[in-house]
Amino acid sequence: MASHTNHSKNRSGQPLVSPQDGADIRTQPGGQQLVLSASLADGGMAVVRPGKGESALQAAVRHRADLVVLELLLPGVDGWHILDALRAGQAAKIIVLTTLRDEPSRVRGLEHGADDYVTKPFNAQELLLRARALLRRAGSWPAAADGILTDGDVRLDLRSHRAWRGGKTLVLTAREHSLLSFFLQNSGATYTRSELLERVWGWRFGDESTVTAHVRRLRLKIEDDASRPRRLVTVWGMGYCYKGEQGRRGLGVV
Numbered sequence: 482m483a484s485h486t487n488h489s490k491n492r493s494g495q496p497l498v499s500p501q502d503g504a505d506i507r508t509q510p511g512g513q514q515l516v517l518s519a520s521l522a523d524g525g526m527a528v529v530r531p532g533k534g535e536s537a538l539q540a541a542v543r544h545r546a547d548l549v550v551l552e553l554l555l556p557g558v559d560g561w562h563i564l565d566a567l568r569a570g571q572a573a574k575i576i577v578l579t580t581l582r583d584e585p586s587r588v589r590g591l592e593h594g595a596d597d598y599v600t601k602p603f604n605a606q607e608l609l610l611r612a613r614a615l616l617r618r619a620g621s622w623p624a625a626a627d628g629i630l631t632d633g634d635v636r637l638d639l640r641s642h643r644a645w646r647g648g649k650t651l652v653l654t655a656r657e658h659s660l661l662s663f664f665l666q667n668s669g670a671t672y673t674r675s676e677l678l679e680r681v682w683g684w685r686f687g688d689e690s691t692v693t694a695h696v697r698r699l700r701l702k703i704e705d706d707a708s709r710p711r712r713l714v715t716v717w718g719m720g721y722c723y724k725g726e727q728g729r730r731g732l733g734v735v
Contacts, residue, residue, distance in 0.1 A: 538570070541571050548576065548612055550576045550578055550612070551576070560579075561589075564593045567594075576599060576615070578601065579599075579601065591679070610669050630666065632665055632725050637661055646702070653702065664713060672720050673719060673720035674693065674720055696721055711724065
C-alpha cells in the first residue's frame with residue numbers, strides 16, 4: 482500500500498496498497514515484488530505493504546488508500562472475501578493481481594468490484610500506467626494541463642472534444658475521440674479488445690469486432706501509414722498498445 486511520505490507519495494497525498502501475497506510475487510523471475518514496489522514509488526506513489534490477508538483491510542482504512550493492488554490467491558485467506566470487503570467498505574480503486582487467467586475468473590473479479598484485472602506474469606511499468614489511469618479517472622491523479630492531451634503532432638482537447646494533427650483538425654466521431662483519449666492517457670499499456678469494450682464503451686459483454694473496426698478507422702486518421710502503424714500498434718495475441726513519442730523512439734521507429 483502506498484502511504485504518505487515526504488520523499489515518495491501519491492500526488493493526491495493518499496496511499497496505495499500493494500500486493501499482500503509477497504511470497505508468491507517473489508517467486509516470479511526478477512523479484513517482481515521489489516520491482517513493482519519500486520515502480521510505483523518511482524512513479525510518484527507512496528507504497529505501503531501491509532501484512533498478509535485481512536490486515537490489508539485494516540491498512541486500507543488506516544492509510545485511507547486511493548488504490549489497492551490485491552493478490553487473490555492469498556495463503557489461508559479467501560481473496561474473493563477480501564475483494565468483497567474492500568469494495569463494500571472502501572472507495573479505493575482496486576486492481577486484482579492474479580495467476581487466474583481464465584475468462585470466468587476475470588468476469589467474476591470485475592463483478593465483485595475490481596476496477597482492473599491483471600494476470601501474472603505482469604509488467605510493472607504497465608501496472609503503474611493502469612494505476613495512474615484509475616487514479617486519474619477518480620480525480621486522485623492530475624489530468625492533462627488545461628485538458629489538452631498531446632503526443633507529437635497529435636493534440637486532443639478533452640473539454641471541447643476537438644482534435645488536431647499537424648495543426649489540421651481531425652474529424653473524429655464521439656467514440657473515436659473517447660478511444661484516442663483513452664489511449665493517450667494510457668500510453669505504453671496493452672489492452673485486450675474486451676478490456677477496451679469495458680473501459681471505452683462501458684460494455685461488460687459485446688462484439689469485440691467493434692473495437693477492431695474503430696481502431697482501424699482511428700489509425701487512418703492518426704498514422705502516416707495505417708497499414709504500418711507506429712502509434713497505435715497491435716500486440717499479437719494480446720491486444721492494442723498506444724506507443725507515445727518516447728516509446729516510439731525507444732523502438733527505433735521515430
